[in-house]
Amino acid sequence: MRTLALALSAALLTLAAPAAPGPAPALSAPVAAEPGIPRLTDDRGRVLTLRGWNVEDKTNRGDAALSAITEKHFRDMRARGFNFARLLVFWDDLEPVRGRYSERYLRRIERILDWAERYDVHVLIDAHQDVFGPAFGHRGIPGWATRTDGLSFTPHPDDWFAEYFEPAVQRAFTHLYEDEDLRRAQVRMWQVLAGRYAHHPAVLGYDLINEPMGELRAGEDLPAAARRIERDHLTPLYNRLADAVRSVDRDNWLFVEPTPIVGEGVPTGLGRIEDPKVVYAPHFYNTAMEAGADYDPSAGWIEAYEAAVTAYPKEYRVPVVVGEWGPLNNSLPNMGRFYREALASLNRYSSGWAGYVWCYGGGYCAVDATGAWRTNKEQTAAPYAEAVAGRVVEQGPSRLTYVAGRGGVTELSLPSAAAGWRVTLEGRARLVPSPPGRVAVRAVPGGRVTVTVTRRDG
DSSP states (O other): OOOHHHHHHHHHHHHOOOOOOSOOOOOOOOBOOTTTOOBOBOTTOOEEOEEEEEEOOOSOOGGGTTTTOOHHHHHHHHHTTOOEEEEEEOHHHHOSBTTBOOHHHHHHHHHHHHHHHHTTOEEEEEEOOSSSSGGGTSSSSOGGGOOOTTOOOOOOTTOGGGGGGSHHHHHHHHHHHHOHHHHHHHHHHHHHHHHHHTTOTTEEEEEOSSSOOOOOOTTOOHHHHHHHHIIIIIHHHHHHHHHHHHTTOSSSEEEEOOOGGGGGTOOOOOOOOSOSSEEEOOOBOOHHHHTTOOOOGGGOHHHHHHHHHHHHHHHHTOOBEEOOBOOSOTTSTTHHHHHHHHHHHHHHHOSEEEESOOOBSSTTOSBOTTSOBOTTGGGGOOOEEEEESEEEEEEOSSEEEEEEOSSOOEEEEOOOOTTOEEEEEESSEEEEOOOTTEEEEEEOTTOEEEEEEEETTO
C-alpha cells in the first residue's frame, strides 16, 4: 500500500445523520489481560483474537466504487482461517457533493457486509484517506472539504507518501481539524455510516481516520511534530467523532490511530479518548523495508516498535489491533525470519491484526492470481483462539488454557492442513458441532480447561 520509507526519508530532508436508534445495551469495558493491556471482547463478553486482512478497491469510483471486492474475498479468507477484514471506504465516494450521501455506495458497503456475515468474518469499517484525498490525486476527504490557502503542491509519483509533506496537503489537514464547518461535516459523515450499519452483525467497529497526518512547524523535527499533532489535533478529533458515533451506535468498538510516525519507534502523543470501547490501532511498517531493503534483525526495529506502541494502551487501558502490516518485497532472504519475528511480536501484545492486503496478484497481495500464497505470507495462517468464553490464563500458537465463564462457547480456528489437526482437551469440557475449519468447546463454568492443537502428521 505504501512507500513510507522513501517518504519519511524525503520528509526528514525537507525539514532541514440519521436519527439515533432505540435503546441499546450499555457499553461494557474490555477484560484485563497480560501484559497490562486489555483484550478485545465480543458482545457476549468472550475474549476475541482477530486475524485477517485489509480489503479494498482504490481503483473504482462513482458508480463502479467497491466493485473490485467480491464474495470470493471473504470465502477465501475464511477458508484459510481468517476471521477479520478491515474494509476501506472513502468519504469522497460517500459524499461526493456536500450534504448529498450516495445511497448506491451505502448499499454496496452493505452488500460487502452481508458477504462477511455469510462467512462469519468481523469487519472494521475504515474511513480511509491517502494524501488527504482527490484534490491531490488520491482518495479520502472530498474535494469540497479540501482547503489549502493557495499553498503549493508538487506530486511525487515515485514516492507518494512524500506528498504528505507538501504545504498544501499539510494545510488541508489543519483546516479539517480546526474549521468548525468541516468538523461538523466529518461528524455528520460518521453519523451516516455508523447509523446505517450499527446493527449489522458483521460490524465490529469503526476506524475513524486512516494514517492521519498534519502540518509541521518551522524548525520542528518529525517526532515532535507527530506528538504535537496527536495531542492537539487527533485527541479532540477522536473525542468529537466518538460522540458522533455514540449518538447512533452504542455498541461497536472505536479504533483510533496515531500518525504513521509510530513506525519509527516513536511513542504517540495521543491523549485519553473518553469512551469505554476504544481500540488503539497503529500500523506496523518499517522504513527501510518499505524502501525495498531486506529485514535486518540486528537493527532492533521490531523491539523498538513494540516498546513504542505498547506504552499508550498500558497507560489508558485499551486493547490493541494493528490495522495494517506487511512488506512489499516479502521474498528477500531474511523475510522468512521477519514474518516469524513480526508475528511473534504482534501476538504478544495485540488482540489482532490485519495484513495488507487481500488481493490476487503481485505487490502487497496476500495470494497470487491462482490463489496460491505469495512467498512467506503462508506464515500468517496458523491456529488461534477466535473467541474464548472465560478468562485466558495462557495462549500460544498451539495451546490455550482458560478458566471457563458462564455460558458461551470457545471457538478455535484451524487453517487447512493436508493431514488435518488433532485436538485434545483437559478439564471438564467437550467438543460441540462447529463449521469446517473450526473447533468449538463448551466447558463447565469455573473449571480450568486446556486445549492443545497439533498437526496429525506432526
